[in-house]
Amino acid sequence: MARQLIECVPNFSEGRRQDVIEAIVAPFKNRKGCYLFDYRADQDHNRLVVSLVGEPQAICDALLEASRVAVENIDLNTHQGAHPRLGAVDVIPFTPVKNITMDECVELAHSFAKRFNDALDVPVFFYEAASVRPDRTRLEQIRKGQYEALKELVKTDPSRQPDVGTKDRLHPTAGGTVIGARKFLVAYNVNLNTTNKAIADAIAKRVRASGGGFACVKGMGVDLKEKGLVQVSMNIVDYEKTAMYRTLEFIRMEAARWGVTVNGTEVYGMIPAGALLDSAAYYMQIDDFQNEQVLELKLLELMGEQEA
Amino acid sequence: MARQLIECVPNFSEGRRQDVIEAIVAPFKNRKGCYLFDYRADQDHNRLVVSLVGEPQAICDALLEASRVAVENIDLNTHQGAHPRLGAVDVIPFTPVKNITMDECVELAHSFAKRFNDALDVPVFFYEAASVRPDRTRLEQIRKGQYEALKELVKTDPSRQPDVGTKDRLHPTAGGTVIGARKFLVAYNVNLNTTNKAIADAIAKRVRASGGGFACVKGMGVDLKEKGLVQVSMNIVDYEKTAMYRTLEFIRMEAARWGVTVNGTEVYGMIPAGALLDSAAYYMQIDDFQNEQVLELKLLELMGEQEA
Numbered sequence: 001m002a003r004q005l006i007e008c009v010p011n012f013s014e015g016r017r018q019d020v021i022e023a024i025v026a027p028f029k030n031r032k033g034c035y036l037f038d039y040r041a042d043q044d045h046n047r048l049v050v051s052l053v054g055e056p057q058a059i060c061d062a063l064l065e066a067s068r069v070a071v072e073n074i075d076l077n078t079h080q081g082a083h084p085r086l087g088a089v090d091v092i093p094f095t096p097v098k099n100i101t102m103d104e105c106v107e108l109a110h111s112f113a114k115r116f117n118d119a120l121d122v123p124v125f126f127y128e129a130a131s132v133r134p135d136r137t138r139l140e141q142i143r144k145g146q147y148e149a150l151k152e153l154v155k156t157d158p159s160r161q162p163d164v165g166t167k168d169r170l171h172p173t174a175g176g177t178v179i180g181a182r183k184f185l186v187a188y189n190v191n192l193n194t195t196n197k198a199i200a201d202a203i204a205k206r207v208r209a210s211g212g213g214f215a216c217v218k219g220m221g222v223d224l225k226e227k228g229l230v231q232v233s234m235n236i237v238d239y240e241k242t243a244m245y246r247t248l249e250f251i252r253m254e255a256a257r258w259g260v261t262v263n264g265t266e267v268y269g270m271i272p273a274g275a276l277l278d279s280a281a282y283y284m285q286i287d288d289f290q291n292e293q294v295l296e297l298k299l300l301e302l303m304g305e306q307e308a
Numbered sequence: 309m310a311r312q313l314i315e316c317v318p319n320f321s322e323g324r325r326q327d328v329i330e331a332i333v334a335p336f337k338n339r340k341g342c343y344l345f346d347y348r349a350d351q352d353h354n355r356l357v358v359s360l361v362g363e364p365q366a367i368c369d370a371l372l373e374a375s376r377v378a379v380e381n382i383d384l385n386t387h388q389g390a391h392p393r394l395g396a397v398d399v400i401p402f403t404p405v406k407n408i409t410m411d412e413c414v415e416l417a418h419s420f421a422k423r424f425n426d427a428l429d430v431p432v433f434f435y436e437a438a439s440v441r442p443d444r445t446r447l448e449q450i451r452k453g454q455y456e457a458l459k460e461l462v463k464t465d466p467s468r469q470p471d472v473g474t475k476d477r478l479h480p481t482a483g484g485t486v487i488g489a490r491k492f493l494v495a496y497n498v499n500l501n502t503t504n505k506a507i508a509d510a511i512a513k514r515v516r517a518s519g520g521g522f523a524c525v526k527g528m529g530v531d532l533k534e535k536g537l538v539q540v541s542m543n544i545v546d547y548e549k550t551a552m553y554r555t556l557e558f559i560r561m562e563a564a565r566w567g568v569t570v571n572g573t574e575v576y577g578m579i580p581a582g583a584l585l586d587s588a589a590y591y592m593q594i595d596d597f598q599n600e601q602v603l604e605l606k607l608l609e610l611m612g613e614q615e616a
Contacts, residue, residue, distance in 0.1 A: 005607075007603070030614070032614070035607055035610040035611065035614070036610075037606055037607075037610070053603060053606075053607050053610075097603065184603075191595075244592065245591075245592065248592055248593075262593055263593075264593045264594070264595040265592055265593050265594050265595065266594065266595055266596075267594055267597060267601060269601065270601055270602075270603050270606070271601055271602060271603065272602070272603045272604070273581060273602050273603065273604045273605070276584075276585060276588045276592075276602070277584060277588070279588055279591070279592055280584045280585070280587055280588035280591070283553075283587070283588070283591035283592070284552065284553065284556055284573055284584075284587055284591070285556075285570055285571075285572045285573050286572070286573050286574065286575055287499075287572040287573065287574055288574075289575060293575060293577065293578055293579055294578075294579060294580070294581050294584065295315070295345075295361060295405065295492075295578050295579065295580045295581065296580065296581045296604060296605055296608055297581070297604055298345055298361075298578070299313075299343055299345075299361050299608065300604055300607065300608055300611075302343040302344075302345070302361075303343065303608075303611065306338070306340070306343070
């Protein structure tokens with residue numbers, strides 16, 4: 001069987017104590033089948049964001065070890081930070097990368113949540129594709145009021161109670177954890193040759209789903225004062241449905257309404273090869289291009305087969 | 309040390325006997341560090357082309373085993389085929405892919421040639437970057453007259469004698485082998501909305517180095533009768549110097565001279581990710597894009613480090 005690969009970006013509520021940060025990250029290092037892409041601790045947010053890619057089993061094993069360190073060392077009753085949070089292990093999203101479906105990632109989220117709760121006694125809330133309640137799918141809905149409000153609400157409000165674990169109480173120090181499955185997020189920003197932020201705002205509204213634009217796009221206007229430009233900042237939540245080039249050409253077309261041109265664009269963070277190859281094929285008018293013609297992608301596939 | 313990766317596309321003079329073809333290819337299969345991308349036998353050419361990517365040592369070990377099979381089973385005195393050839397193992401090019409320089413690939417070609425000749429007694433001619441004679445670098449120069457002419461010429465003509473092994477005779481059945489180092493060839497074709505082949509010929513002449521065009525481009529016009537189109541067929545011999553998008557936009561500009569437009573393009577065979585990402589970044593106006601932002605490229609790097 002071809003090797004399955006997922007992406008996982010767990011968020012932990014610790015961005016200040018370096019020894020705790022390193023202890024949380026340690027299980028992700030030098031583990032067969034688990035590749036630590038990056039980890040960033042933010043002091044103001046008091047939060048640690050870890051980027052992983054690898055095999056589901058290896059990542060889940062490492063996640064459990066890392067979560068144990070976080071649960072034992074972080075007390076939400078004293079934790080303070082600028083970023084909203086619900087627990088020591090705040091969010092764990094599973095994202096399909098290769099040879100695995102979204103349904104399988106949902107199953108993975110559900111089975112890992114049970115294992116996580118059995119081991120650590122921290123209740124779990126499911127979100128996005130892994131949600132088990134149609135009225136509760138978004139992270140913001142679940143985390144509303146944060147730890148402080150939710151630890152009281154779960155006692156009485158069924159709509160705020162966890163999906164896995166004891167219903168009417170959070171963990172006394174580690175709070176709750178949100179676990180789910182979602183597609184890969186592409187962060188793509190388009191900078192415009194103007195200082196008029198109202199133009200970026202107007203275009204952002206038109207390009208995003210909520211404004212009648214592309215179904216898989218979230219967007220907002222940003223003022224890049226130091227550059228003397230404005231930006232349409234986007235999250236493309238399903239790049240296979242809404243290709244990057246379509247958003248760029250749409251923004252170019254709308255900007256022309258004010259005689260404004262595109263200064264440049266920015267891909268923020270990681271991006272799957274397919275997202276860029278798709279746009280390259282459009283602009284270069286490449287017929288019948290297969291991603292496995294790309295040497296590195298084919299190599300990755302063969303390496304996966306050889307090891308499996 | 310980061311894992312070194314090369315591409316190697318050895319050509320063997322056997323395209324008809326299936327048992328011999330499979331015996332030649334067998335050493336490339338299921339070998340750690342050697343990845344068999346593809347192999348194609350052509351009956352008319354009576355030739356086998358194998359595509360490999362992997363670690364230098366693993367590929368060289370496999371090449372020696374495969375070459376022994378070819379040398380023991382192919383007799384150039386009875387071999388016939390449409391493609392020019394000099395030996396049972398006709399050509400072996402080494403191409404840098406990752407963490408290895410062209411100079412290192414030249415050294416690899418030279419050291420492998422010695423090992424190859426010691427083991428099989430087949431003389432070796434060096435070509436392209438591995439050439440040791442400034443007057444003899446191109447494959448066509450070395451192979452001119454093919455096996456039949458060269459087996460006589462080596463007896464008397466120093467300019468046609470091999471670089472490694474006995475100077476004045478080829479192997480009595482396996483002939484000689486051309487070994488070298490070269491950059492990755494990108495085969496990129498641009499189809500034009502016209503049936504007038506003279507236009508493709510004229511543009512091909514302008515785009516290629518020999519006609520005063522791009523230094524790293526070879527090109528010719530091709531009639532695609534069944535499609536009702538003509539094609540500018542290119543080999544880009546150094547895609548890092550001459551980016552694909554420049555050749556496309558150049559051809560588009562020249563074609564406009566006749567009011568002709570680009571119907572589509574074709575990437576033939578394998579292509580390194582960097583070649584397409586470079587063009588994607590141009591068309592999408594992406595500032596400061598790093599190839600390691602691509603999930604699969606970063607993963608490949610981390611996998612190489614973990615195994616090293």
